[in-house]
Amino acid sequence: MQVVLEKVSKSFPGNGGSIAVLEELNFTIEKGEFVCLVGPSGCGKSTLIHLIAGLERPTSGRLLIDGSPVTGPGRDRVVVFQEPALFPWLTVRRNVEFGLKMLGIGEAQRRQKSAQYLKMVHLSRFADAYPHQLSGGMKQRVAIARALAMDPKILLMDEPFGALDAQTRRLLHEELLEIWQTTHKTIFFVTHNVREATVLGDKVLEMSARPGRIKGGFQIHLPRPRRESDPHLIVIQQRILLGLKEEIAKVVKDEDLDYLVERME
Amino acid sequence: MKKKRIWRALAPWLFLLALWELASWIFAGVPSFVGILKLAARDFADPSFLIALAGSLKRMAMGYLAVCLVGIGSGLLLGRFRWLDDLLGTLVSALNAMPGAAWVPLAVLLFGLNEGAVIFTILLGATGIVVVNTSFGVRDVPPLILRAARTMGASGTKIFWHVIVPAAIPRIIDGLRLAWAFGWRALMAGELLIGSIRGMGQLISEAAKQRRVEELLAYMVIIAGIGMVVDGLVFNRLIGSQVRARWGSA
Numbered sequence A: 001m002q003v004v005l006e007k008v009s010k011s012f013p014g015n016g017g018s019i020a021v022l023e024e025l026n027f028t029i030e031k032g033e034f035v036c037l038v039g040p041s042g043c044g045k046s047t048l049i050h051l052i053a054g055l056e057r058p059t060s061g062r063l064l065i066d067g068s069p070v071t072g073p074g075r076d077r078v079v080v081f082q083e084p085a086l087f088p089w090l091t092v093r094r095n096v097e098f099g100l101k102m103l104g105i106g107e108a109q110r111r112q113k114s115a116q117y118l119k120m121v122h123l124s125r126f127a128d129a130y131p132h133q134l135s136g137g138m139k140q141r142v143a144i145a146r147a148l149a150m151d152p153k154i155l156l157m158d159e160p161f162g163a164l165d166a167q168t169r170r171l172l173h174e175e176l177l178e179i180w181q182t183t184h185k186t187i188f189f190v191t192h193n194v195r196e197a198t199v200l201g202d203k204v205l206e207m208s209a210r211p212g213r214i215k216g217g218f219q220i221h222l223p224r225p226r227r228e229s230d231p232h233l234i235v236i237q238q239r240i241l242l243g244l245k246e247e248i249a250k251v252v253k254d255e256d257l258d259y260l261v262e263r264m265e
Numbered sequence B: 001m002k003k004k005r006i007w008r009a010l011a012p013w014l015f016l017l018a019l020w021e022l023a024s025w026i027f028a029g030v031p032s033f034v035g036i037l038k039l040a041a042r043d044f045a046d047p048s049f050l051i052a053l054a055g056s057l058k059r060m061a062m063g064y065l066a067v068c069l070v071g072i073g074s075g076l077l078l079g080r081f082r083w084l085d086d087l088l089g090t091l092v093s094a095l096n097a098m099p100g101a102a103w104v105p106l107a108v109l110l111f112g113l114n115e116g117a118v119i120f121t122i123l124l125g126a127t128g129i130v131v132v133n134t135s136f137g138v139r140d141v142p143p144l145i146l147r148a149a150r151t152m153g154a155s156g157t158k159i160f161w162h163v164i165v166p167a168a169i170p171r172i173i174d175g176l177r178l179a180w181a182f183g184w185r186a187l188m189a190g191e192l193l194i195g196s197i198r199g200m201g202q203l204i205s206e207a208a209k210q211r212r213v214e215e216l217l218a219y220m221v222i223i224a225g226i227g228m229v230v231d232g233l234v235f236n237r238l239i240g241s242q243v244r245a246r247w248g249s250a
């Protein structure tokens, strides 16, 4: 599926006026592409995911999915959230089947799908466990299986591995790439980890500090699996990091400024 | 480890009861606790006691059923519709501020000296806490799982029944557990004050009037025992373990 953003802005009402979170985003995610987006904390990455998912509306600009504007959530766009948003009262299997049940798909077919995707994320043995019995990485894998079971055209991933240790993350990277290569889904992957972005993406977009803008983009043509320490990647990583450092410096300065202004009042 | 904790829970009981037993040997007026327990055990072979107990339990069951239906029903509505909560929220708070026993005189005026008055007392004494817990449970569902459900095609009533209500269940059960305790007290208050209905409340008030202290204490032991058994066995063991197994908390 193709996602096109044309001058997409988003602001939230906040103390008195409105706070601009995203400003005039223009970019395209092509069908089958693996696009990563990196940006400093608080720059509006989750907000952007919510916009594409249809959970929020842009304040201005156009957001097109295969040519038609987004009007709300749809099963063609499923989100893997920053924290694993599993339903605690359902077993792993039933979590994976939840969306299918909402679609009115029968029991037998649901079973078959959940079994298939739990196998894909290597959690077949835990089908009858409850979420609180799983580790953080396992929970995120369930969330991925649940998203895949919806058979979406695009997978929107909001720092899905942010809370995991490096080894687990690497393992899940491998699994995700394998899934991407076998299912040919479009993936939009948000992270604040530059190395993660360069290892995974066909394209890495860099976002500025709030209000979030697209600062730049890097095409990465290296074959997968990639090594984080690949010299080509390191060059790209350095360039992205340099840009991000500027952004982070901006935020810090801004806040110092706020602080000083507050003290003067 | 587990054994240790059981002993820790039993220790203060054993200590107090030992003191009591000792006191009963020394002072003539103090009834023996062992005697009271024997009396309580013997009560269960006494048909007139069993009739009174059955009467109380029947009224409790009816009242509690009404509390569950009305409490959960209105709690779900108040949690779901903000405007309804704006409209009725303070009324529910007022209801919660009122001790169950304070409803008895009004209940008697409305229903007369009969079972209806007792059930009415239970209903008003215990419903508020269920309403509050249920509506809070509904409102406190984490936005994250609501968002997740929406991205998977759930909306409106589907979200309500498949996400919001199950997410609220631990809170609803908390409310029901408290309502059991409140209802049990309201039952006793009603039966005691009304006096003419065959039940546990009447038994203790008669025993007190006729200064049959040992019997009075035996009845009290039974009343507390039933309350504890339902709370500990039904709510903690049976339902609580289910909730812990699924929700991982509460």
Ligand SMILES: Nc1ncnc2c1ncn2[C@@H]1O[C@H](COP(=O)(O)OP(=O)(O)OP(=O)(O)O)[C@@H](O)[C@H]1O
Residues within 6 Å of the ligand: A012, A013, A014, A021, A039, A040, A041, A042, A043, A044, A045, A046, A047, A048, A082, A192, A210
């Ligand atoms: N519903 C909302 N109402 C008001 N402000 C909001 C809302 N949602 C997000 N914001 C603000 O928008 C900004 C961006 O938030 P967002 O969660 O998109 O950041 P993020 O880039 O995902 O950060 P992180 O990397 O820490 O997850 C923040 O300053 C936040 O306070």
Ligand SMILES: [Mg+2]
Residues within 6 Å of the ligand: A045, A046, A047, A082, A158, A159
């Ligand atoms: Mg975020």
